[in-house]
Amino acid sequence: MKTFHNPEQFQREMEKRRRQKTIGFVPTMGALHEGHLSLVRRARRENQIVVVSLFVNPLQFGPREDFKKYPRTFKRDRALLAGEKVDFLFMPSAASFYPGRFQTFVEVINLSRGLCGRFRPGHFRGVATVAAKLFNLVRPHRAYFGTKDYQQAVLIKRMARDLNFNLEVKLLPTIRDQDGLALSSRNAYLTPKERARALSISRSLVWAQREIRQGRRNLRRLRRGILRELKRGLSRVDYVEFAEPETLQPVGSVRGRFVIAVAGWVGKTRLIDNAIMQRKTKSGKRKALEPLRGN
């Protein structure tokens, strides 16, 4: 595994490689877990070259957010990636990535408005900007994102299409611990007690899934039930939303595919989760729900 820190050198290497081989790219902020590794493994299967970036992007953190304390486990990350036979690791410094007069930002207007966008102003601008820059540096054929960060994933997919990036954005399912907790680098912040409380998030989604499977279709009642379960564990709930899976616009009824997205706090840790729901197919058969635990 070859590591690059300098963006220009890295870009030259990638340009050379793309002429000959297919490139799969997994952008990360490090503190890697099985979720990231599932993306790397898929990239490994589908491409001749696998590139991972590791960059804690200051642009996507608000002034009162956890940029400084975000877990940095570079040595361990590097070993994990080498173990997955990653070919190139890109780890730029913030100074080389956002030099002096940097002032260009990418905004995905509609998709960044709702859900986490209401609670983290500027976050998705930072996400879209770093993704555009990384796409230009790597020029991958495929880029892989997990759907635990559902809004981020669909927003980046939209950005890539809108700006004509010549690549395929692949969205892969959330990886969970045995007990249902969605893997997140931020889980490292949780004390054992907080971790137990955080389980109310996945439980609330499992409950909603079961209700919907059993034919419940009253959105208000579903929302109330989810909130009830969330409040058992969370100190604060940011939102519970039922949204169209591509536009993220709120849905008015339980029909077709939609995503239930939730966000809230356990102590000082903000966690998010979601589940894709599909009540029935048109033929009347029940289709398998998006798997909630593991893969």
Place this chain on the structure above:
Amino acid sequence: MKTFHNPEQFQREMEKRRRQKTIGFVPTMGALHEGHLSLVRRARRENQIVVVSLFVNPLQFGPREDFKKYPRTFKRDRALLAGEKVDFLFMPSAASFYPGRFQTFVEVINLSRGLCGRFRPGHFRGVATVAAKLFNLVRPHRAYFGTKDYQQAVLIKRMARDLNFNLEVKLLPTIRDQDGLALSSRNAYLTPKERARALSISRSLVWAQREIRQGRRNLRRLRRGILRELKRGLSRVDYVEFAEPETLQPVGSVRGRFVIAVAGWVGKTRLIDNAIMQRKTKSGKRKALEPLRGN
């Protein structure tokens, strides 16, 4: 000269070509004049493949601006480009370039604020967005812009650097008619009388140049003199600015290199122009000023 209308097909062709050859790119809105052709000729000299885009970009026109009446002379443009041995012409439809849910915009925060940015809200967002999209579609090694649109040129250069586009942005001097009028597709709007009045723009810059060459360094007096000359011909002046050539921040004194940028109206036609000024080199010798007429 091969013409493409479909962005995806065009992108595939460009990707193939870039593997073998250097690509020079000249983005235009058509209504070509000698200014555009000077860019094409330079691209022809410096690259193995020359690509020109012709797209009247709706995104960079305000709701009350001249998008509808912007001169469209496609047949003539195509003949001119074929005459310059252009290899590929890209002419997308607005519907294929900005499909349905398009919502991603590129903003160059500081550089889009002053000068024309104050009078044309959203204009430079449209410019940066279309340039980013075209850069992704063409993936040129070099892209060529005229400096008649000085703010646009430095803003695109900044955007390309900030977002890590792997290309060189080349800025070429303004081309002028014999009498000094900067070439612009919008000159086609002018009646003969208006055209004569428009000459006050280049005259005001020539006057300022001469004053500075003779050692005048009072910015207020220079501005007043420029305004006096402009008002002889223009119906309205949008601005007269003295700015640092790269950041476009206002300069407080006549020292080193700076740009004088002016914008105003002749009847219903908005015209802009500028000149790079350099008073003296450090050695005390007078350096040649940026040529105001021709190239």
